[in-house]
Amino acid sequence: MINAALSTFGAQVVLATSSDENHPPENITDGKTETFWMSTGMFPQELIIRFPDNMKVSLISVHSFNVKRLRIEKNAQEEADKFEVVAEKEFEQTENGLQINDITLDGSTATHLRFLILSGYDHFVSVHKVGVQA
Amino acid sequence: MVKLRARCIIVGDAAVGKSALSQMFRSDGGHFQKNYSMTAGVELLLKSVNIPETSDSVGQYIFDSAGRETFVGACEKMWGQPSVVCVVFDITSLASFNSCSRWLERVRAHCNGLQVPGVLVGNKSDLSSRREVEAAVAQEWAQSQGLQYHETSAKDMENCDAPLLSLAQAFYSLYQDRRQMIQGLG
Numbered sequence: 653m654i655n656a657a658l659s660t661f662g663a664q665v666v667l668a669t670s671s672d673e674n675h676p677p678e679n680i681t682d683g684k685t686e687t688f689w690m691s692t693g694m695f696p697q698e699l700i701i702r703f704p705d706n707m708k709v710s711l712i713s714v715h716s717f718n719v720k721r722l723r724i725e726k727n728a729q730e731e732a733d734k735f736e737v738v739a740e741k742e743f744e745q746t747e748n749g750l751q752i753n754d755i756t757l758d759g760s761t762a763t764h765l766r767f768l769i770l771s772g773y774d775h776f777v778s779v780h781k782v783g784v785q786a
Numbered sequence: 787m788v789k790l791r792a793r794c795i796i797v798g799d800a801a802v803g804k805s806a807l808s809q810m811f812r813s814d815g816g817h818f819q820k821n822y823s824m825t826a827g828v829e830l831l832l833k834s835v836n837i838p839e840t841s842d843s844v845g846q847y848i849f850d851s852a853g854r855e856t857f858v859g860a861c862e863k864m865w866g867q868p869s870v871v872c873v874v875f876d877i878t879s880l881a882s883f884n885s886c887s888r889w890l891e892r893v894r895a896h897c898n899g900l901q902v903p904g905v906l907v908g909n910k911s912d913l914s915s916r917r918e919v920e921a922a923v924a925q926e927w928a929q930s931q932g933l934q935y936h937e938t939s940a941k942d943m944e945n946c947d948a949p950l951l952s953l954a955q956a957f958y959s960l961y962q963d964r965r966q967m968i969q970g971l972g
Contacts, residue, residue, distance in 0.1 A: 672788040673788070675965070688968060690965060690968065692791060693790045693791035693844075693845075693869055693961070694847070694869065717968050749971060750971055771867070775900060775960065778968045
């Protein structure tokens, strides 16, 4: 499942704090690393992904570029509010390729995942793919 | 269509006209504040700048920061990570020009080593009879620091849109540059 596109399971990005119409947030859930969402200036940046049902999440993999500090929050409700922090990580900088990071969670259920990009290695950062393992 | 967002830090000695210029930026040259009122902290103004010949724009969060030394420490904490910088001096005050390198250093110390586009602005160009800083000298120093030079008169509403436009364009081309680079990675 980690290699499949999240969008095939009905997951969608319901909030993104930046939008360039050439690099929309849907690019994160299409399962491809060639397409990406790009932030358009200033931090923090926020993304919220909604799953159609409660989903067990034990691992999240993120393909990105120039992201420095990332915080992940989740909730298990219908509304996208009242999130709890489940992980915070500082990514290493890469030069000629994407950052690929796996973040292990406790396997409890979620309806929404919220990604807060707190800082970056550049003015602009990109997220190419988010994969989830149940 | 892309809407970029930039944190624009305005610095320079006290009374060179940073707030008058900021108001000009925001009001598109419609409002000049005649009476001096010292800025004691940071004033935040928001101005969207369109990039000519595109449908794209840059939303500038303008941090008009106090020039008086007493307040600088407190102001610096508000700057966060700057996207662009605007250093202002008064063309009738050599001292204010000489301070510019110190102001620039201060802002750059917050940039985490990132390339930050900047402009140098010689304000009060209406007072050219009392000029102490030649445009050529300012231009040369600006160039040595990688800054674009503009002269403005907030009072006469002269050239006031130039600094913000040039910052927006520089930030925009930085974005396009990075976008292309990332496109080659995936």
